[in-house]
Amino acid sequence: MANYTIEEKDNFTVLGIGVELKSSYTDYAGINKEKADFWQRVRQDGTLDTLKSIATNKYIFTVNEAINNKMMHYAGVMTDASVAVESRDIQFPKGEYLIIKGEAATSEELSNMLTGIAFGQVLSEVTDIAYVGGPNASVEMGQRNGLVFGEMWIPVVRK
Template sequence: MADYTLEEKDSFTVLGIGTELESDYTDFAGITKEKADFWLAIKQDGRLDTLQAIATNDYIFAVNEAVNNKMMYYAGVMTDESIQEESRVIQFPKGEYLVVKGEATTADEMSNKLTGIAFGQVLPEAKNFAYVGGPNTTVEMGQRNGLVFGEMWIPVVRK
């Protein structure tokens, strides 16, 4: 089984700028392209810089959340401030989280790799915990040795 930990986390919030993912949830290639296009757009138009300017740390969050039966995807940061752009305050509950750590050459690659490990390996094989919904996120934490490193955080409950 993939390398993972279960960690207790306090509740936290992420301020995110988002987009609705139109691809079917089983269309991995379509979702991956939509996410990559979204990141390119918010980097080019300055919205990511706007978020990072008010962040309380250097972490960049890529959040998946179901909202009103829509698959939403957000770029976000931890902050107590707000921005002019349309945004959403995403609440993560206090509790246990599945944490998968990893690194890759780009943030997109890291996010896709960790998502694949978490949802493709760890959760299907887990016997004593389960994901029951709610927002989940990959967290870009920095760079070292030319690679982007970070973690995926998924709220889970004990079975």
Template sequence: MANFLVEEKEAFRFVGYKVQLGPPAQIHAEGYSPAKTEFFKGVLQSGKMAALKPISESPYGYAVVTADQAGAFYYAGVVSSKPTEEGKEEVLFPKGLYLVVSGKGGLSRLAFDKLEDQAFHEILSGDIQYRYTGGPVAEVLLNGNPMDAEVEIWVPVEEK
């Protein structure tokens, strides 16, 4: 399992659109995948993602997963420090340690699901000295090709 590392990342701000995946639950659940796919496709097809391009401050594609007392949520959008317009949501990622798990090949949604399974069910449940903090998880498409994806997930962690 050499496809992961823990690194410090600077704080950043994500801006985009959100959908509720389900009632309060774990941040990662197998049943979320179809809803994530449909939502992201809808944001792309409606032109909403293209409308965010002018405020994007990163060449990568981003999605975010969060969970709190109100539910589990999925976002599609960009990294930006510019003001949020009406109808868009923001997610703040604090400066700190992140478990970065990477992979490539195949459809981006399947790759993200595989990496999230690996992060939550293998790496963080194993003998690693870190644990998940409960913060937002970033899904990052590095090469812009969702059909033959190069991806990472960034999971906020702290030492046990």
């Protein structure tokens, strides 16, 4: 099984700019294509640079959240500022979080890898915690040795 930790986090807010994912939640290829298209767009149109310019730290959040029966995917940052485009304050609750660390060649590879490990391995194998919904995030924290490194943060409860 993948290495993971459980950490206590205070509540925090991420300002996100997002897209509704239209593919079926079991269509991984479709979901990954929609996410890749979204990230290409926010990089090219300057949206990601705008978010980075108002961030309180260097972390870039890739947030997934089911809201109003929609699968949403966001690029986000921690900030007290706002942006001129449609955005959402995504509330992460105080409590325990499943944390999985990793590194990859690109931001997308990191997010996809961490998400796969979390939902494909750890959460299906660990018996004393459960993910009961709410936003989860892949957090890009920086670069070292030519790789992007970061963590997956998933709010969990004890069973």
